[in-house]
Amino acid sequence: MPLGFEVLRLDRVGKRYPMGDVIVDALVDASFTLSEGEAVAILGPSGSGKSTLMHLLGFLDSPSSGEIFFENRPVASLNESQRARVRAEKIGFVFQAFNLLPRLSVRANVALPLAYHGSPPDDAEDRVDRALDLVGMTNRAHHKPGELSGGQRQRVAIARALVNEPRILLADEPTGNLDTKTAAAILDLFKELNRLGRTIVVVTHSPEIAAHFRRQLHVRDGLVTEGGFA
Amino acid sequence: MRRLFFGVVNGFAEIWGHKLRSLLTISCVMLGVASMVLTTGFMEGFFKGWEVSLQEQGGIEKISTTAQGVKERQAPLAAVSPGLTRADARAIAALVPQAALVSPEIEATRPRLVRGGKSFEGRRGARVLGVTNAILEINRYEVASGRAFSDLDLHDDAEVIIIGSKIRDRLFALGEEPLGAFIDFNDRPFRVIGLLQHYERLWGTYNTLDWKNEIAFVPVTTMATKVQRSDRLSYLNFKAADITRLRETVDAASNVLAQQHRGIIDFNVRTNEEQLASFASTKASFVIGGSAIAGVSLLVSGIGIMNLMLASINERVREIGIRKAVGATPFNIFSQFVAEAVTLSLLGGAAGVAVAVALIKVLSATLPPGSTPLLSPSAFVVGFIFSVSAGVLAGIYPAIQAAKLDPIEALRYE
Numbered sequence: 001m002p003l004g005f006e007v008l009r010l011d012r013v014g015k016r017y018p019m020g021d022v023i024v025d026a027l028v029d030a031s032f033t034l035s036e037g038e039a040v041a042i043l044g045p046s047g048s049g050k051s052t053l054m055h056l057l058g059f060l061d062s063p064s065s066g067e068i069f070f071e072n073r074p075v076a077s078l079n080e081s082q083r084a085r086v087r088a089e090k091i092g093f094v095f096q097a098f099n100l101l102p103r104l105s106v107r108a109n110v111a112l113p114l115a116y117h118g119s120p121p122d123d124a125e126d127r128v129d130r131a132l133d134l135v136g137m138t139n140r141a142h143h144k145p146g147e148l149s150g151g152q153r154q155r156v157a158i159a160r161a162l163v164n165e166p167r168i169l170l171a172d173e174p175t176g177n178l179d180t181k182t183a184a185a186i187l188d189l190f191k192e193l194n195r196l197g198r199t200i201v202v203v204t205h206s207p208e209i210a211a212h213f214r215r216q217l218h219v220r221d222g223l224v225t226e227g228g229f230a
Numbered sequence: 231m232r233r234l235f236f237g238v239v240n241g242f243a244e245i246w247g248h249k250l251r252s253l254l255t256i257s258c259v260m261l262g263v264a265s266m267v268l269t270t271g272f273m274e275g276f277f278k279g280w281e282v283s284l285q286e287q288g289g290i291e292k293i294s295t296t297a298q299g300v301k302e303r304q305a306p307l308a309a310v311s312p313g314l315t316r317a318d319a320r321a322i323a324a325l326v327p328q329a330a331l332v333s334p335e336i337e338a339t340r341p342r343l344v345r346g347g348k349s350f351e352g353r354r355g356a357r358v359l360g361v362t363n364a365i366l367e368i369n370r371y372e373v374a375s376g377r378a379f380s381d382l383d384l385h386d387d388a389e390v391i392i393i394g395s396k397i398r399d400r401l402f403a404l405g406e407e408p409l410g411a412f413i414d415f416n417d418r419p420f421r422v423i424g425l426l427q428h429y430e431r432l433w434g435t436y437n438t439l440d441w442k443n444e445i446a447f448v449p450v451t452t453m454a455t456k457v458q459r460s461d462r463l464s465y466l467n468f469k470a471a472d473i474t475r476l477r478e479t480v481d482a483a484s485n486v487l488a489q490q491h492r493g494i495i496d497f498n499v500r501t502n503e504e505q506l507a508s509f510a511s512t513k514a515s516f517v518i519g520g521s522a523i524a525g526v527s528l529l530v531s532g533i534g535i536m537n538l539m540l541a542s543i544n545e546r547v548r549e550i551g552i553r554k555a556v557g558a559t560p561f562n563i564f565s566q567f568v569a570e571a572v573t574l575s576l577l578g579g580a581a582g583v584a585v586a587v588a589l590i591k592v593l594s595a596t597l598p599p600g601s602t603p604l605l606s607p608s609a610f611v612v613g614f615i616f617s618v619s620a621g622v623l624a625g626i627y628p629a630i631q632a633a634k635l636d637p638i639e640a641l642r643y644e
Contacts, residue, residue, distance in 0.1 A: 060555065060637050081559040088557020099552045099641065103247030116557035160556065 004036030006072065007167050007199055008057065013066035015052050026052040029066065030224040032217060034168065034201065039194040041210035042203045043227060044219035051172070053219060054203045058091050058170045059083040071167070088116040092161030096173035098153040100145040106156050107132070107141040113164045131159040135189065151182035158189060162198075169193065171202045175209060187212050245573060248542065252574060255538045259578025259621045260585060262531030266613030267586035269520045269527075274609060276516065279438075280509055282431065286439060288369050290502045291473045293329075293480055295466040295487065298498040311494035315461040316454065318490050322468060325486045328479035330471035333364035336453045337464040343446065344414040345401040356397050358415060358446045359464075360453020368467050371442070376409045376424035379449050383423075387452040391415060392424035396443035416457055420448060466497075476501060524616070532620040539571060539628035550632055551640025564633035571625020575618040582617060583610055 015027040027049045034040060034057075044050040055061040056068065059075075062083070067076050070086065078086065087093075092113075100109045110131055114124045121127060132138045135155040145153055154174060161169055171190065175183035191212065194200050202213060210216050216227030245252045284290065297314045300307075319334035341358040342351040350356045363378045365371065373392060383390050391413060393401075402408050412419045429439040437443075454461050470479040484499050491497065543550070550563055558566075586609075 055638055058555075081561065084554065084557055084559040084562070087555065091557075093555050095555075095641070099548070099555070101549055101552060103244060112553070113556040116553075116559070116562055164557075 006033050007036050007070070008034040009069040009072075010056075011067045011069070013056060013063045013068060015049075015056060015061070016064045025222050027056070027063075027224070028222045031066075032224060032226065034199065036167075036199055037194070037197055038215060039191070039200045039213045040202070040215045040217060041213035041227075042201060042217045042219060043205070043207060043210040045205055048219045049222040049224075050203050050205075050219040052222075053224065054170060054172055054201075057168070057201060058093060059086045084116070085118055088113055089118060089164055090167045092164065092166035092169045094154070094157050094161050094169065094171035094174045096176035098145070098150075098157045098177070100153055100156060100160075102145050105142050105144060106137060106148070109145065109156055110159045110163050112160060117164065127163050127165070128159075131163040134162060134193075135159045149182075150178050151185060154178065154182075154186055155189070158186075158193075162193070167199060169198055169200045171200070173204055174202060175204075183209075242573070245570060248545075251538055251542055255535055255574045255621075256578040256581060258531040258534035258538070259575050259617050260582040262528050262617035262620060263579050263582025263613045264585040264589065265527040266524045266616055267583065267609045268589060269524045270609035270612055271586070271590055273513075273516050273520050277513060283438075284502055284505065284509075286370060286429075286442065288467070288469075288502065290506055291470045291476065292368055293468050293470060293476075293483065293499060293501050295468075295483070295497055295499050296464075297462070297496060300494055300496045304494055304496075307494055308496060311491040311496050313491075314463045314466055314487075314497055316450065316463060317461075318463070318487055319466055321486050321490050322466070322483055326468075326479065326482045328471055328475055328482055329468040331364045331368055332466070332468040333362060333368050334450050334463050335365060335465040335467065336360035336450055336458055336460075336462070338416065338453065338457055340416075341446075342414075342416055343397060343401065345411070348401050350397055350400045356394075356444050356446055358391075358448060358453075360450040360457070361447045362450055365447065365467070368469050371445075371447075372427040373424040374427040376422070378424060379447075384449045384451050387455050388449060389418060389420045389452060389456070390423045390449065391420040392426060392447040393422060394426045394443040394445045395428035396440065397446055398425060415446075415448065418456065476503060524613075528616060528620045531617060532624040535571065535575070535621050536624040536628060539567065539625050540631070543567070543628050543632045546632075547635060547640050547643040550635050551637050551643065554635070554637035555641060560633035563635075564629045567629035567632050568622065568625055571622055571629070572618075575621025575625070578621065579614045579618045583614060586610075586613070 010030050010032055012029045012031050013027065014025065014029055016023050016025045018024070030053065042050050042053060052061070056063055059078070060083070062078065063076055067074050069075065070090070075086070093099075101112070104112070107128060111124065111128050114120055114127065129138070132141055135158050137152065137155050137159060140148060140152065140156075145156065148156065154177075158169075158174075161171075169190075174190070175186050178186060187209065190200055190202065200213075202209070204210055210227075218225045218227045295314065295318075300311075316334050319332050322329050323332045336359065338358040338360070340351075341356055343349060343356055343358070359365070361379075362384065366373065366378060376392070378392070379390070382388065393408065393413070398408050401413060402411070408422045408425060411422050413422060414420075426443070426445070429442040430437050431439045448457070468483065470476045472479075480499050480501060487497050487499070488495065553563060553566075
């Protein structure tokens with residue numbers, strides 16, 4: 001599949017924060033570009049800085065140095081509320097621990113990001129239906145997360161990440177809490193979504209999982225290197 | 231609109247999802263509202279009861295004179311004064327133009343009313359007063375059937391009597407006609423010429439106006455010459471013709487009485503205005519005391535709410551992290567928590583009003599009259615507004631704390 005336009009570009013992005021008395025460089029001069037339609041694995045051991053990178057890509061955090069361009073616009077200086085708006089409208093998150101709200105139904109969980117949309121789409125209900133259908137969870141829409149298996153919960157979480165039709169789907173160890181068989185099914189779902197044109201970034205410590213993705217970025221001691229295209 | 235709908239639905243889901251915590255918060259507000267409404271209701275009930283009793287005693291234009299002991303420096307001269315007599319009534323009527331109605335009253339010391347085998351006497355028995363028709367207007371009595379006293383009755387020391395409903399009930403069988411019948415008053419037969427209206431203001435089963443029904447009137451002249459055998463008045467009441475000149479009326483009457491009594495001040499002229507003033511100070515201390523109680527209960531419910539909201543945030547750090555990750559701004563989180571506080575406060579407020587209504591209903595039936603709380607709209611409005619705002623204010627600080635949470639930290643929280 002030909003790669004599309006640039007979605008996200010990092011230009012010598014660094015992140016440092018104080019930890020007790022010492023200043024920790026969690027990320028140093030990271031520069032790379034993510035294009036539309038890519039499927040990328042960010043691979044690194046724990047403590048390598050891959051979580052920091054993921055937070056920056058997902059607008060949960062702002063860099064200490066360097067510049068991030070989202071859709072060719074510099075966004076490093078956004079304040080917290082502005083970053084939240086970008087998250088609501090352009091980013092989809094999938095977490096290792098699923099992070100569904102246990103008291104809300106599957107449907108309400110999937111609809112959650114739309115509640116924080118700047119201008120809520122008119123077809124919100126249809127979008128929720130489409131997202132549930134895409135992950136094969138339509139028949140469980142009125143269940144509570146507690147009534148679902150781990151794999152089903154992750155599917156709901158993926159539906160939630162897709163409901164705002166994000167430019168990037170960011171997944172942090174999405175198969176970390178799943179058994180091998182279920183993990184494979186979830187990875188297949190990501191591949192299917194990518195085949196449909198979704199830009200996907202998966203953060204993982206596992207080379208086997210990273211091997212499922214066309215492009216790999218290695219993170220070690222805060223340094224990001226291109227792992228090559230598979 | 232859609233967003234509001236999502237917000238409300240999610241908010242209710244959260245409230246419903248934490249039943250115990252929500253119930254505790256609601257109880258805090260409920261108790262706050264209930265105690266505010268009850269305190270205000272108690273005060274208003276007290277004030278209202280006092281106002282009614284003042285009205286029934288003649289209103290604020292009534293001026294009452296009673297005999298009283300002289301001051302020590304006048305003690306050797308006390309015998310010089312003729313005391314409070316009917317001559318004083320005539321003097322005031324003649325010399326004080328500001329006094330509209332003058333009512334000389336002599337109360338029988340040991341009244342005994344007998345008819346056939348039935349009698350009405352004793353400590354909690356009837357009062358019999360020797361009066362003129364002036365008392366009817368000053369103390370607000372209405373002759374329901376028969377007639378009031380005629381000039382002739384007073385002139386002839388006629389043995390006629392006007393009786394209250396309770397005396398009629400005690401001395402006459404149902405269906406017996408009291409008018410024209412004879413009653414023995416202290417062993418002297420009196421003809422019944424009039425029946426007073428029945429007065430009733432019920433607190434539960436107790437009639438607080440019964441004292442107006444346990445009374446009988448005879449001409450003041452008859453009382454002086456044939457019963458008490460003394461011209462001494464028990465009370466000398468009169469009315470200010472112009473309420474704005476009450477003070478002036480009192481001064482003029484005092485001067486006339488001092489003159490009559492040869493300078494001996496063995497009388498006391500009181501207005502209900504003084505009662506009004508003492509009531510005002512009682513009212514002030516009630517308001518201060520009541521506000522203090524209400525303030526403490528508000529504070530307690532506010533602290534309870536804040537505590538519960540803070541605990542709820544600790545419990546919901548992860549939820550806040552998730553909401554922020556999917557795009558909630560700090561303001562979104564803040565409004566969510568404030569909205570929950572508002573919802574809980576409103577529910578608590580409604581429950582508090584219901585509890586207060588129920589308590590007032592119960593207390594009205596059991597408490598002695600005069601202190602029964604009132605179901606006043608202002609008590610509800612005040613109690614509701616104050617407690618609900620306390621709930622909302624108490625929700626703001628926790629909501630700010632929630633809004634400030636760092637999403638990365640919040641998501642890491644286990």
